[in-house]
Amino acid sequence: MTAPRPAARNEVRADIHTLATPLVRLANEPYYHATGDEVEVFAAAAGSRLPVMLKGPTGCGKTRFVEHMAWRLKRPLVTVACHDDLTTADLVGRYLIVGDETVWMDGPLTAAVRAGAICYLDEIVEARKDTTVVIHPLTDSRRALPVEKRGEYIEAPPDFMLVISWNPGYQSVLKEMKPSTRQRFVALDFDYPQADTEARIVVHEGGVDADTAQKLVKLGGLTRKLKGAGLDEGAGTRLLVHAAQLIASGMAPATACTAAIARPLADEPDTRDALDDLIRAVF
């Protein structure tokens, strides 16, 4: 496909500038413990210039994994947390009146395309529907982003990569992905890490000894069995690290687990009692 040919008419292009979008370049390796072939598949998809979709529950390391891969592939990273009101303009950019001048401001997606960065759209199904359509031409053989408001058609450089995530576990039926969007991505399933892996993460990030970490991981595993039986989701690794940090700062383990694990998970008295019992059983 040749470069797009602009319609030949009198072109008046506004004096356009571009404000900066934060492109993060990670200097140090983000700590990540692989649990399968996810590093290889992600790298191969990057090599084949295919977009990637990460699926899995809260707090199992999807965001950390993308940071790790951005560091490993030496590409800048742009992260966008999607939400109900996120529009195409929020991703692609908009005009802004600054003084007496009209300035175009690239959105994070456009900035990532121009820079050959990894663009990570976290929980994409939360966004408005127009956002899932705007990524279509970036996810097929065109690999291009039409910026209609500027009459611009940006072909993505080879290093640009689109990554999206979603959590099939608690998304409502109104927030399903359409097949015409799903079938554009290589996909990876994520789950909680295995016990010894998770314990090593808790030691590394929470600053506690291995024995405490193993107890916290055991507690986490018990809460995950309550999923569907009072809890929407079990404790993610993040909660175990929070509890470890409080313990490391001198708090009694049971107090720390109550504040960092049990209370964030449950509001119902019965479930709260069940979680308190689990804490007493482990510590």
Place this chain on the structure above:
Amino acid sequence: MTAPRPAARNEVRADIHTLATPLVRLANEPYYHATGDEVEVFAAAAGSRLPVMLKGPTGCGKTRFVEHMAWRLKRPLVTVACHDDLTTADLVGRYLIVGDETVWMDGPLTAAVRAGAICYLDEIVEARKDTTVVIHPLTDSRRALPVEKRGEYIEAPPDFMLVISWNPGYQSVLKEMKPSTRQRFVALDFDYPQADTEARIVVHEGGVDADTAQKLVKLGGLTRKLKGAGLDEGAGTRLLVHAAQLIASGMAPATACTAAIARPLADEPDTRDALDDLIRAVF
């Protein structure tokens, strides 16, 4: 019908310019394997200046077919992916304040009409209702686009052609096309290509040998039988090409099929297991 007569009053027409919309002219033949008389019908409709509607499931080649026909008919192509928030103004154009000047910017539909291009509105029923009405005068004997905000009435040149697509398979009942819109189009049904045709596409686009391609096509066919039994849709040709690309880059076939075919299709554990069984059976 004579050219429209503007109401004779003091006309103050803003100093209006037009920004460029990306009109793509395809230099090389897009790979497309015809499966019926679709090329002839499309060409005849183009000759009779009738608009065309493409119907069929995800990933069966509708977009590629339009690119192929644009190349074959030597016309520029404007593609618009429709979505919930696409309005008439997004298609027709809007005024933009640039510095101290008001600039009119043609939308993609207007640009296509002016240029005598093929305008392809992908998944038209996703758009807001006003967009389906704005195409009415372009799809009957008037073949004209009223641009009300500029007081302009553009008669389409003979080469302008409107093409729309939709997927009756998974559209909700709220997204039906009204008879008064449907009955303006010549229509073509699309389906997945036949096995040998699809295998040739996978070899051509995925870079694998014929044997691997046939296995991938076999796997694709098995997933399509799961439609309605756990899957919203079976794997489109695109997914088979993705798997082939990962295999061609050195990945084990089963790993590639899991990441490129099984994971994008299904979230439910039972369906995922069924797909894994299919992969093990084929490879």
Place this chain on the structure above:
Amino acid sequence: MTAPRPAARNEVRADIHTLATPLVRLANEPYYHATGDEVEVFAAAAGSRLPVMLKGPTGCGKTRFVEHMAWRLKRPLVTVACHDDLTTADLVGRYLIVGDETVWMDGPLTAAVRAGAICYLDEIVEARKDTTVVIHPLTDSRRALPVEKRGEYIEAPPDFMLVISWNPGYQSVLKEMKPSTRQRFVALDFDYPQADTEARIVVHEGGVDADTAQKLVKLGGLTRKLKGAGLDEGAGTRLLVHAAQLIASGMAPATACTAAIARPLADEPDTRDALDDLIRAVF
């Protein structure tokens, strides 16, 4: 009723200009075959300055009839295809900032009132409710259009005529017309033309011989019997003309009927098969 008296206070009237709305004056007689007393009733309503409502299914000639009557009565015609987002401002007009000047732009209804034109609001019930109210003073003894944003009260000249259409067949219950709106119009019911009339239309517009035209009309009639039994509506005359045009360009009749009649009408496999059987039976 005397001319409205503006409130006497210091009047600052913006320097207001008016952009052009496309008023079509038809130079040649639009082809129309009367099927009852519709021409007489429309002419009498025009003479008595009463508004007219056209009711009937898709593609039975309502729009063509209005064009024909505009030509016959030698009045300019303004056509507005109504839709879900059509507002009063879209009909009446709005202010536009052009350079450093505020310009008023008449909407199509206002332009038609000023010019003494026929204003045809196609599928009025699709529009937002405010639009049905704005036409009230134009449809009773006042015959006036208050343009509140300009503080203007335009009395319609004798030649102004308001025509609306709707299709009671498939409008949802949410899109009913209120009695207070309905009871302002003289109404005409439209239906498909009789077989010989329709065949003459197909010959005239589709460029086929009489025998082919009769077969197409027969096929059209058969599809109309499927209304409610798989189809929302049968094929309008327009679809028969499309098929004729494809046949006239050299396509086999069955192929032409499939693409121009069967595929636009139905998506369900059973209905599609039934339509294919009809085509085989006729050709």
Place this chain on the structure above:
Amino acid sequence: MTAPRPAARNEVRADIHTLATPLVRLANEPYYHATGDEVEVFAAAAGSRLPVMLKGPTGCGKTRFVEHMAWRLKRPLVTVACHDDLTTADLVGRYLIVGDETVWMDGPLTAAVRAGAICYLDEIVEARKDTTVVIHPLTDSRRALPVEKRGEYIEAPPDFMLVISWNPGYQSVLKEMKPSTRQRFVALDFDYPQADTEARIVVHEGGVDADTAQKLVKLGGLTRKLKGAGLDEGAGTRLLVHAAQLIASGMAPATACTAAIARPLADEPDTRDALDDLIRAVF
């Protein structure tokens, strides 16, 4: 209550002008035939400075009655047809940027208050809820209109009078009037005029002889018995006048009644047949 005291601070009041709202002063007596004590009650309410609510079916003369009373009381009249999107700003006014100046434009309600006019809000329950609240201070002992955007508090002159109408017959349950609004008005029930009165109206306005008028009134009465049995409402006097006008222009009575009475009332074939039978029985 003393005149409102503006908060004493540095007041910068924009250079504000007011555009004209159409205030109609009726020079000739609008034809109206009283059917009860409505003239006396309205006049007494006007004398006691109480607001009035008119209730009744479509086309029974509410609007004409208000025009008649405005003429009789020698007050200017402002009529607003309410609808789903009518907001407080549409009634009270808004700022408008004209050139480099900000101009305030009184809405019709504000204009009516300043001028001591009758303000008639037709079908008030159709408007947005904020509009029903803005009239509250005008309908109690305050008799004032706060124009919050201008910081103005306009006390109504003695001749200002607020009149609203609604049709309890077909309003949806979502469009009920709240007791806190209803209990601010003196109310009058309207119904179709008695046969001889209505015949005199049809003669006067439709230009037919007494015999034809009586037949039309008889036909109208028959349709009103179909209310609830196929019709939402029977024919209002307006429809009878329309039919008379067509007859007076030379059309056959049955044809005129079909176009002016039967077709506007009904879409369902059964109901249409019933109406046709009625026409044949009368003429």
Place this chain on the structure above:
Amino acid sequence: MTAPRPAARNEVRADIHTLATPLVRLANEPYYHATGDEVEVFAAAAGSRLPVMLKGPTGCGKTRFVEHMAWRLKRPLVTVACHDDLTTADLVGRYLIVGDETVWMDGPLTAAVRAGAICYLDEIVEARKDTTVVIHPLTDSRRALPVEKRGEYIEAPPDFMLVISWNPGYQSVLKEMKPSTRQRFVALDFDYPQADTEARIVVHEGGVDADTAQKLVKLGGLTRKLKGAGLDEGAGTRLLVHAAQLIASGMAPATACTAAIARPLADEPDTRDALDDLIRAVF
């Protein structure tokens, strides 16, 4: 709590002016007949700087009571009738572009806070939810109004008092007050006045003799027993005063009661007949 410390950075404060909000100072005592300890409780709440909530049916004197207390406490009064579209900006204020200057306009709540007035929010639950939150800091120990758009934090003077009203009788379940809002107010229940009190009000405000007033009060009491049995609410005192005013202007009592009491209350024929019977029984 110390005065808020603005963040120390380069402060550019727009040249801000404030337009006037109507603050009413009542010169004469508004007629009010106390029915319990409401005057004492209101005065004590004012002394303790606590906000007050008035609850009760339509037309039982809540608004009049607030006016009376404002007069008695010698404080200015700002009244806001709340509705579905009332936003925080409507209460707190907004920026307005006037000529080439940006002017801040205090909303009625802000104006009341600055002036130490009583701010009466009538039917608060009708307003949008953000309005109920903006009053929170004014109703606890902070007694302050953050005006976020100006970066201003206004501490209320001792005389500022917030009063709200609502009618629990006919509010929908969607318009409940949250406990976190309710539990900020001292509350007073209002009901219709006792018969002799109400008769004295009707004599005073309606200008009739005591005997007529007693009959009107008797009629009002009878309608109140129909609440839930055909009526949403019985006649408020206001309606009795309206009828009295019409009688005082010379109208027959039965006619006046029909127009001022029966017709505003009921639309259903059965209920209307029941009310007519009551009128005949009393007069």
Place this chain on the structure above:
Amino acid sequence: MTAPRPAARNEVRADIHTLATPLVRLANEPYYHATGDEVEVFAAAAGSRLPVMLKGPTGCGKTRFVEHMAWRLKRPLVTVACHDDLTTADLVGRYLIVGDETVWMDGPLTAAVRAGAICYLDEIVEARKDTTVVIHPLTDSRRALPVEKRGEYIEAPPDFMLVISWNPGYQSVLKEMKPSTRQRFVALDFDYPQADTEARIVVHEGGVDADTAQKLVKLGGLTRKLKGAGLDEGAGTRLLVHAAQLIASGMAPATACTAAIARPLADEPDTRDALDDLIRAVF
């Protein structure tokens, strides 16, 4: 993670200033009586730079606790009462046109991040969904706030702390917190204080003697048992203080309890009677 690298292109940064957001620094210790280990957990979370979520019913002291902790930790406090219409821009900031200059105004969250303050988002689930997403990067290892409209990426200083509250008791099912948000916080459960603690609060804040305070606390406890049996929630401590203040100003205890406790809690006659019985039983 290194400081974010802005994309290197021609940067035109509007002349940007920042208006002040009210940062409150508390000079005197806000009265707070700890009921468990909440002070220790909050301080440890602050030390570990973890965000905190406070859960519990209306009026149990959550807001006071945050004020107390802000005083204790010697950090400024920014409080935002969340509501249905609170958007990201309300929290993060927006551009404002002031004269001929475009000025950026930090929202309260951005101001708190820059100042190293405690930002307290009260009833966060009431806000729009985009607001819960904007706090995500502030609540994980990034501890940063991307201000996309300014192209700014603010890393939070160590003293910044995010605190949110919600009341699981009466939140609707539509206002649940997603696990991906919940699992970012250390959580604390709040409940009403114990009787002797609460009595001391009532003495301190309400100005009554210990005996009256104990009776009020007893009454409060009785109302809390009615939760679910007529009341959405029992009386919070705030209501007991209100009643004490009225009593301290000289009102009879029963009158004060009716106005300050019973009336704000209940509208239903049965519940109101039950509360009146409780008041009579206690006093």
